[in-house]
Each structure stands twice: as structure tokens, then as C-alpha cells.
Amino acid sequence: MSDITIAASANAFTEIFNDVRDNFTFxxxxxxxxxxxxxxxxxxxxxxxxxxxxxxxxxxxxxxxxIVWDTLKVEVCFNLPGWCVGGFCIVxxxxxxxxxxxPGFCIGGPICAPLDFSGLVSEITDLKANLIAAYYxxxxxxxxxxxxxxxxxxHPNKWRIFVNPVWVHADPIDIPAxxxxxxxxxxxxxxxxxxxxxxxxxxxxxxxxxxxPILDFVTGILGIxxxxxxxxxxxxxxxxxLLGAIETAVAxxxxxxxxxxxxxxxxxxxxxxxxxxxxxxPIRDLAATVNSQxxxxxxxxxx
Amino acid sequence: xxxxxxxxxxxxxxLDSGALTMLGAIVHSFAEPGExxxxxxxxxxxxxxxxxxxxxxxxxxxxxxxxxxxxxxDSQGPACCPEATGPRFVVHPKGYAVFHVSGGAGxxxxxxxxxxxDPALKAYDTRELQRGDIxxxxxxxxxxxxxxNTVSDAQAEVTVAYPTVGKTAYSPPxxxxxxxxxxxxxxxxxxxxMQGLNFHVEAPSRIxxxxxxxDDGPRAAxx
Numbered sequence: 001m002s003d004i005t006i007a008a009s010a011n012a013f014t015e016i017f018n019d020v021r022d023n024f025t026f027x028x029x030x031x032x033x034x035x036x037x038x039x040x041x042x043x044x045x046x047x048x049x050x051x052x053x054x055x056x057x058x059x060x061x062x063x064x065x066x067i068v069w070d071t072l073k074v075e076v077c078f079n080l081p082g083w084c085v086g087g088f089c090i091v092x093x094x095x096x097x098x099x100x101x102x103p104g105f106c107i108g109g110p111i112c113a114p115l116d117f118s119g120l121v122s123e124i125t126d127l128k129a130n131l132i133a134a135y136y137x138x139x140x141x142x143x144x145x146x147x148x149x150x151x152x153x154x155h156p157n158k159w160r161i162f163v164n165p166v167w168v169h170a171d172p173i174d175i176p177a178x179x180x181x182x183x184x185x186x187x188x189x190x191x192x193x194x195x196x197x198x199x200x201x202x203x204x205x206x207x208x209x210x211x212x213p214i215l216d217f218v219t220g221i222l223g224i225x226x227x228x229x230x231x232x233x234x235x236x237x238x239x240x241x242l243l244g245a246i247e248t249a250v251a252x253x254x255x256x257x258x259x260x261x262x263x264x265x266x267x268x269x270x271x272x273x274x275x276x277x278x279x280x281x282p283i284r285d286l287a288a289t290v291n292s293q294x295x296x297x298x299x300x301x302x303x
Numbered sequence: 304x305x306x307x308x309x310x311x312x313x314x315x316x317x318l319d320s321g322a323l324t325m326l327g328a329i330v331h332s333f334a335e336p337g338e339x340x341x342x343x344x345x346x347x348x349x350x351x352x353x354x355x356x357x358x359x360x361x362x363x364x365x366x367x368x369x370x371x372x373x374x375x376x377d378s379q380g381p382a383c384c385p386e387a388t389g390p391r392f393v394v395h396p397k398g399y400a401v402f403h404v405s406g407g408a409g410x411x412x413x414x415x416x417x418x419x420x421d422p423a424l425k426a427y428d429t430r431e432l433q434r435g436d437i438x439x440x441x442x443x444x445x446x447x448x449x450x451x452n453t454v455s456d457a458q459a460e461v462t463v464a465y466p467t468v469g470k471t472a473y474s475p476p477x478x479x480x481x482x483x484x485x486x487x488x489x490x491x492x493x494x495x496x497m498q499g500l501n502f503h504v505e506a507p508s509r510i511x512x513x514x515x516x517x518d519d520g521p522r523a524a525x526x
Contacts, residue, residue, distance in 0.1 A: 085312075088478045088499040090330050090439045091399060100365045102328055102439050102478075102499055103403045105312065196310075201522045202445055203313045205466050206496055212472030 002298035004283070013295045014052045016260045017062075017163065021047050023258060026249045027071070030240060037078035037222055039235060043242065044071040047124075047250070054290040060163060062127040067170065067246065072117040074232065076183070078221050080108035080194065084210075107207065111194050113186035113218075115179065115232070122174050124250065128167040131288040131295065132255070136160050136262070147266050148277060156266075159286040160259035161297065168247040173233045180228040184215045261297075309406045313443065320438040320502075320510040321430035323370060324409035329402045329429050330437040333357040336396050338418035343370050345410050350374040352389040354418065357396050364398040370411040371404045402429060431507050438502040438510050439478070442494060445518040450492075452483055453509045459487035461512070465520035466496040475499070483508050 008016065024047045031040030050065030087104030138155040150156045191211070195204060211217045218224075224231040237243040266280035286299040315324045322345075323329065333339060339355040351373045355366070373390055394400055402413050416426035431454060432438060442448060445465040451458050459481075466473065478499030482488040484506030494500065502510055 085326075085443065085497055086441060086499070088475070090328070090401075090437055090478070090499075090501055100330055100399045100401060102441070103367055103369075103401065103405070105309075105325065105405075107312065198310060199313055200444075202465070202517075202519060203443065205468075205520060205522070206443065206445075209466035209468050209473040209496065212469060217472060 002285075002287075003301040004297075004299045006297045008295045008297075010052075010054050010292075010294060013054060013060075013260075013290070017052055017060075020163070020254070020258050020260050021050065021065070024250070024253050026246060026253075028242070028245060032240065034239075037076055039077070039240075040075045041236060041240060041242070042071060042073045043069060045069050045246070050124075050127075054292050054295070056292045058130055058289045058291070059166075060129045060131070060290055062129075063125060065124040065127060067122045067124060069118060069120040069122070069173075072120050072173075074115045074117070074236065075112050076115070076222065077110060077112040080111050080191065109194055111187070111190035113183055113190050115182050115186060117175060117179075120174065120176070123171045124168060124247075125171050126167065126169045127165055127250070129163045129165040129254065131260075131290060132162050132164040133286045133288050133297075134160050134162060134256075134259075135265070135286075147280060151264070151268070151278070151280070156264045158262045159265050159283055159299070160262040161286075161288040162256065162259050163254040165251040165254055168251050170243045170246050170250075172237050172243065175229040175233045175236075177227070177229055179232055180215060183218060183228050183232075187218050188214050263299075311406070311408055315409070316444045316514045317448075318440050318442075318510075318512040320432055320508070321412050322410040323402060323404050323412070323429070325404050325406065326441045326443060327404075328439045329413075329432065330399050330439065331402070331427065331429075331433075332397070332399050332435060333394065333415075333427075334396055339415050340418040341368075341413055341415040343374050344412045344414060345374070350411070351376065354389055354391040355400060355415065356391065356393045358393055359396055361393045361395050361398075363394050365401060366392040366394040366398065367401045367403065368392055368413075369405045370402055370413065371407045371409065374411065375407075431509055432504040433507060434484075434505055436504040436508075438483070438504065438508070440500045440502070440510075440512060441497060442500065442512065443497065444514060445496065445520060446514050447516040447518070449513050449515050450487060451511050451513075452487060453511055454507045455485045457483070457485060457487045459490045459492065460515075461492040461494055461500070463494045463498075463518070464496055465518050473497075483510060 027044040029042040045067050048066045048068055050062045053061045055061060084104050084106040086102040089098035089101050091100035093099040136158040138157060141150045141155040263283060266282040268278050268280050270279035272278040281301050283299045284302060288297045312325055318327045320329060336357045336359050341353045341355060343350045353373050404411060413429045414426055417424055442463045445463045448461040450461055475497040476495055478501045479492055479494060481500060481502045483502040483504050
């Protein structure tokens with residue numbers, strides 16, 4: 001039997017968890033080249049909502065935890081050799097090939113299509129965790145300090161309780177179906193910007209005729225087989241492994257960065273007063289678990 | 304292929320086989336093995352020299368000679384011949400040299416003669432194309448053009464259609480093959496946008512193409 005047993009109801013646990021959840025933020029940016037195109041992204045997100053259930057097997061399950069993408073910007077860049085003139089055959093060979101061809105010219109240059117999906121919401125559909133207690137020695141505490149010195153200097157040791165995710169599953173990023181239109185417009189704008197103002201109108205019409213329908217043109221260059229939204233979702237989630245990065249960040253945040261609760265050790269029972277030093281009792285073997293009703297923290301007293 | 308937004312590409316509307324610009328190329332076969340020395344000229348002034356080795360042992364069927372690069376000094380020729388005083392190209396006697404201009408204002412002609420000069424042998428000069436040569440041209444600007452062989456005074460007319468955006472990306476049809484000598488055959492030609500035009504020279508020719516009437520398509524209708 002433990003010397004100390006503290007319990008927090010499921011509702012209290014939910015409140016504590018929500019506070020910790022609300023402080024989670026994650027941001028990242030990266031870029032990579034994929035042969036015919038390159039892509040970059042910049043993201044910032046936080047978490048909201050989620051249904052918390054405490055289980056009798058000692059686990060906490062959070063479902064439908066929402067990822068709010070405060071920033072979700074993607075930029076796809078490619079070289080636009082879209083307008084190639086020449087290259088036709090002048091002298092054919094006897095095998096239906098070409099011996100001599102007109103040295104062609106490809107008109108164009110690099111273009112980038114920026115896409116902004118900020119404000120999007122996706123989900124961590126399932127987060128399963130247990131509770132772990134970890135002893136924290138404040139790194140700012142000097143070696144020669146007593147527990148009282150540490151308290152007076154604001155660097156006491158602590159027992160910390162973490163939600164330790166053993167399973168985090170984020171859903172694929174739900175890029176909206178309007179992504180195709182966004183991409184089409186972004187590419188059109190980029191091409192418009194690429195064409196110098198001095199290019200005559202007939203040449204501009206010629207260039208657009210060669211490009212044809214922009215969406216077909218872009219999907220051809222980028223190698224998009226299915227829908228643009230699925231391609232983007234896959235690019236971000238799998239190719240850039242953003243889902244993995246988010247799952248890791250969430251797990252790391254709950255498991256080791258932000259405790260849901262912490263106890264000072266030795267624990268102050270009576271504050272200093274009247275010239276007397278505070279009364280503190282050392283805590284050992286602190287453990288935390290849950291059942292379907294509550295979170296239970298147990299500990300023993302003594303050095 | 305080079306990638307360009309060279310203004311000359313859009314502003315040099317006419318073509319002249321004796322003053323090559325970006326939208327024209329000349330194909331010539333040297334036939335006789337040997338060493339040749341070429342001069343790139345503009346406005347009758349020599350700008351740079353190059354060498355062509357016509358070698359039976361060489362398997363090269365097409366050597367592309369970029370006159371703009373040679374004139375600017377960018378073309379170094381193959382790494383084989385550091386002692387060469389100019390760019391050097393190699394081609395089989397049954398192969399072809401392609402003279403073209405990759406950028407800039409152009410206006411180049413080429414004069415080629417045997418490296419060891421023999422007064423008895425006439426130099427080859429692109430200002431007067433010879434039988435077997437091909438002058439290849441692209442007419443980008445929609446409209447009606449006059450074609451003239453200034454040597455024989457043969458004439459023809461070409462119309463280039465205005466481009467339209469279709470349901471698929473536009474791709475020009477194969478080039479139109481034209482005979483050029485005492486006459487130009489066919490005399491009337493209808494070209495789709497960016498469709499090539501290959502003039503097969505059958506008698507001495509200098510081919511000039513001039514815009515007679517531009518076609519500004521719906522932009523003109525819109526005012």
C-alpha cells in the first residue's frame with residue numbers, strides 16, 4: 001500500500017489534458033527536388049478538440065483530435081520548357097527516323113506555383129497512451145545545493161507525469177477538391193508573370209495554344225495520375241513525411257516535453273513562516289495510471 | 304534545345320537564307336573528305352572562323368554549327384584539338400552540317416573553303432545555296448508572306464494561320480517540303496502555326512521571306 005494516493009476524476013483529467021493540448025504548436029518547412037519539379041512547404045499548426053476516454057487497462061485514448069493548420073503553404077516549381085519551337089525533321093533517315101532536325105528553341109524558364117491551404121483542419125484519429133512518471137532534476141540546480149537551496153533559488157527537483165503515447169495516427173491531409181483550380185490559377189499567373197511585357201500578342205496566343213489546357217499541361221509535367229488533391233496530400237503526407245513528423249512531434253510533446261502534472265520533490269507540506277524553514281517531505285516511487293473513472297497517482301514517502 | 308526568351312525570336316519576322324537568324328537553318332553536305340575552314344560573316348564582315356573535318360572514319364551524320372556561339376567566341380569545339388585556332392567540327396562525307404543561330408540578332412552568312420586553299424576550287428557560301436542544300440525556316444508570326452529566290456527571281460506565297468487554344472496542347476504538323484530553284488514549288492503554301500518549311504535547293508538560291516500582311520487574329524477584331 002502506497003503512502004500517498006491522489007486521484008483526479010475523468011473530467012479533471014480532461015481539463016488537464018486540454019490545457020496541455022492547447023499549448024502544442026508545431027512548425028516546419030522543407031524543400032526537395034523530384035526530378036522534373038521541386039516543391040517546398042511551410043507549415044504551422046496547433047491541436048484542438050478531441051474526445052478523451054480513460055480505460056480500465058490503464059490507457060488513455062484520444063480520438064478525433066483536430067489538427068488546425070494555421071499555416072499550410074506549398075510551392076511547386078518547375079522549369080517551363082513548354083513552348084518548344086523547331087525540333088522538326090529536315091532530313092529523314094531510311095528507317096522512318098530523322099537524320100537531321102531543326103535545332104529547336106524552348107521558350108520559358110523556371111516558374112513556381114504557390115498554394116495556400118492555411119486554415120485547413122485534419123485529424124489525429126487515434127492517440128493511445130499510458131501515463132508515465134519521470135524524475136526531473138533541474139539542470140540549473142547547482143551541485144552543492146541542498147533541497148532548500150534549490151527551492152529558494154527556484155530550481156527544485158520534480159516528479160513529472162506524462163501522457164506517453166504508444167500509438168498516434170494522423171489522417172492524410174484532407175486537401176480540398178478546389179486544389180486543382182488553385183493549382184491551375186497559380187500556374188497561369190506564374191506563366192503570365194514569366195512572359196515579358198514586350199512579347200507581342202500573337203506570340204502570347206501562340207504560347208498558350210502550345211500549352212493547351214493548363215491543368216493537363218501541369219499534371220503532365222508533375223506526373224499527376226489521379227486527382228490534384230490526392231497528389232498534394234500524398235506529396236505532403238508521405239513524400240515529405242509530414243504525417244510522420246507530426247505524429248512524432250505530438251508523441252514527443254506529450255511523452256517528454258510537457259507533463260500533465262508535476263510535484264516538487266521534496267514536497268512542501270508547510271510553507272516557510274515566522275522565521276521557520278518550510279517543511280518538506282521527500283517523495284519516492286511515484287507512479288501514475290488511469291482507470292475508467294479517474295487518474296490515480298501513488299507515491300511513498302521517505303528519502 | 305536551348306531555353307530562351309530572346310526578343311529576336313519574336314521580332315525578327317522575315318527570313319533570309321543569306322543572313323541567318325534564329326528561325327532559319329541551313330543544311331549542307333560537304334561530300335568531299337578533307338579539312339575545311341569556315342568564316343562566319345555578318346554584313347560582309349568576317350566575325351570568326353571555324354574548322355570542319357569531313358572524315359570517312361567519322362560516324363557523325365549531323366554536326367550542328369552554332370554561328371552565334373562561334374561569333375561570340377563561346378564555341379570551343381571538341382576537347383580533342385586544343386591546338387586548333389577556332390572551333391572544330393567533324394562530320395562524315397555523307398553527313399550534314401547544320402548552320403544555325405541559337406540567339407541574338409543573327410544575320411550571319413558562312414563562307415567555307417578548303418583549309419589548304421586551292422584557287423581552282425570554288426568556296427561554298429551560304430549567300431548562294433547550292434543544289435542539295437536545304438534551307439529550313441519557321442514562320443512564327445501569323446500572316447501572309449512573300450517568298451522569293453533572289454537568284455532566279457522565283458516567287459511564292461505562304462500564309463501562316465493564327466493559333467487557337469484547343470482542347471489539347473497544340474503540336475505543329477510535320478514541316479512542309481518545298482522545292483526551290485528556277486521555280487518554287489508549291490507556289491502557294493498554307494502553314495499551321497510553328498509548322499516548319501524545308502526548302503530543298505535544286506538550283507542556286509538565296510531565299511528571302513517577307514511579311515506582306517500580318518494576321519492579328521481575334522486581338523485585331525477586339526481592336
